[in-house]
Amino acid sequence: MNKKIWYPLLAVSTLLSAWAHFYTSIQPLQFGTACLSLLFWAALLGKATESVAHYAGERIGGFLNATFGNAAELIIAIFLVKEGLFDMVKASITGSIIGNLLLVLGLSMFVGGVKYKTQNFNPVLAGHNASLMMLSVIALFVPAAFLTDPTRVTAQEDITVSVIIAVALILAYILWLIFSLVTHRKEMGASVDGMVDGIENEEHAIWSKWGSILVLVISTTFVAIQSEWLVHSVQSVAHTLGWTEMFVGAFLIAIIGNAAEHSAAIFLAMKNRMGAAVEIAIGSSLQIALFVAPMLVFVSLLFNRPMDLVFTNYEVAAVAVSALIASSVSRDGSTNWYEGILLLLVYVILGTVFFIV
Template identity: 35%
Template sequence: MDNHDNNNNNNNNKTPMVRIQSTVEMGSFEERSVIEFEDESLESPASIPRKKHSFHAAPHISADGSDHCYPEEIIRNSVIDSIKIVVFSAKINLLMPFGPLAILVDKLSGNHSWVFFLSLLGIIPLAERLGYATEQLAWFTGPTVGGLLNATFGNATELIISIHALKIGMIRVVQQSLLGSILSNMLLVLGCAFFGGGLVFFEQEQVFNKGAVAVDSGLLLMAVMGLLFPAVLHSTHTELHFGTSELALSRFSSCIMLVAYASYLVFQLRRQKNVYVPVSEGETQIEGSSDDEEAPEISKWESIIWLSILTAWISVLSEYLVDAIEGASVSLKIPVAFISVILLPIVGNAAEHAGAVMFAVKDKLDISLGVAIGSSTQIAMFGIPFCVVVGWVMGRPMDLNFQLFETATLFITVLVVAFMLQEGTANYLKGLMLILCYLIVAASFFVHIDPTSLEDEAPIPSH
């Protein structure tokens, strides 16, 4: 009888002992065993693969309950899993081979139109994966640092392209590509989000937090003011010192705009941490789906390494892309202004575009607005002034004089979007109107010839 009881006790304690051995280093095994069993009962099949990637360094437990931990094997498996997640998990990564192909075509034939086209395609998945790696790193840094990382890397592709263009003196390309990024986010990305969400929720209007959007609209109007005064000063020939006052005003205004943007970040991150995600506060989610959204897929150091690799690769491709712009413009008979304002920003905003539409279709319109309008605010209040300061350091006369045509386009766009957002509602008609406005802007730049592009640019070295 005693032997029978001992056998029953051994059988009952068999599984908990295995759990104790695998979690003894992480705290009290009695408490941990309860948590492990509760997690197993709540865990959905869809969440298992993500947890496997998140905790792939856990020690292996054999059938007899003994631990066998092989550090070299774990590291190798970790690298393989990380590559699978980052490189092979997204379908858009099928475009990655176009990057090396662009370099190969440049070395063999030097055909600028093909190099430009292939570089564009190659940068699209890199921009999307850069945003993904930033989001993964933000899980480990907390909301404040995570917000700063998103602000820094959210528009990293546009900034890298702009810095390469600044190096070779293509100042107008820098100005027009940054302007195009703002126009693309505010009209095309937001318009597609409204249109897609409106079609899914056809019989009702979607609502969003218009108070949060009002802050961004105010900053965008401030950016318009910063760009308007140098353009008017130049056009009216009322400079105190011809050729220097305009540049000095631009550099001073850029520093002011950077201070304003830093203040905005502090205000947003410390006092309005959830300003763009009120939907999730009162929302009851299924355990499986919430687990998918809350568990990071790669570790902190893997995120940092991937950020470095992707940034370096984007930088390499951006150099080939910028060098091929003028040659592609001549061979394809497309104005440089159209390439800079329309084509380049669409590549840089590909990740934001897909994300904004996805959230709108899921009725999370506040996040879509945070992506589209927030990205426009970053470029207007951080990207443009940052490039002016970088040009100042490089000795390039980068200024805020975007010419009256471009400045007027930005001003009208900000007004149109502000009027669309003032009611705090969205539907497919508003989205369609924003998309049609973007088509008008695209057509305008297709027939627009920039008369100052040649005199503003420094001599461009041959590639």
């Protein structure tokens, strides 16, 4: 990160976004400047979490990176729920999952594979990730298959079932954290005693330990602010451009929100730390599916605007094919540039279909 260039750009984009939000009524301009500023702040957030990971270790660091990398998606989704834009919320959840599994992981595999012929990571962790991805697909498929007939299921029953599924998913995620970070930490770990894939990690963090935490807090705060400004104008912009809420939520908002994961995972793959890159990309998708999505159900209840977990057939199909191809290419614990291309091609196919639909 070139601070001489980066920080002025960050400041200018933030001031432009503030000016457009408070002093103009041109919503496309508000949306564009908010997107630009959000990209810079999300990337800074990614760098801050990468710096924190240097002090916390690769497994904990990957978890923190995925967690704070998802802060943008979660904050955007909360504001969308508050506005009652449930279709866009669900589309953004879908987009976050497929974006991490296909775009972030695909770019990481491709960029890392161009530099290194084959990159390896923990196959045991890859196997568990594949199982959790299937759980995510099941959690989306069951409500879509059984709760869409209004003659059999009332709106209240719909919400009740969604709450039960949300509790089950959050429980599964919490138990996974205990399993992977506590009881089976050695089996799941990709690095021990400062070693990464058997190579000593001699890199230095960008900031000190407390400096990293401070930057993390500041960047998360500004991500929240820019997210609110973006949501304020997104519906009008989508209508003006003729884009559906599904496409805007699944691709535009998801790509912007995934900026932190993009930068961190790709840089780690370029340093032959594919284990950490996979932990960020797949771990982030799992966190969205198993924690963020069900948590939004409870957030919607706080706003007195109940949201269910019934996704459209398009969204369920998109998550299913993404989980299938990501599981297929990563289950053996090794990657190459061609597998990255396969993931990116599937992302292009889904993006084309979502745009048309």
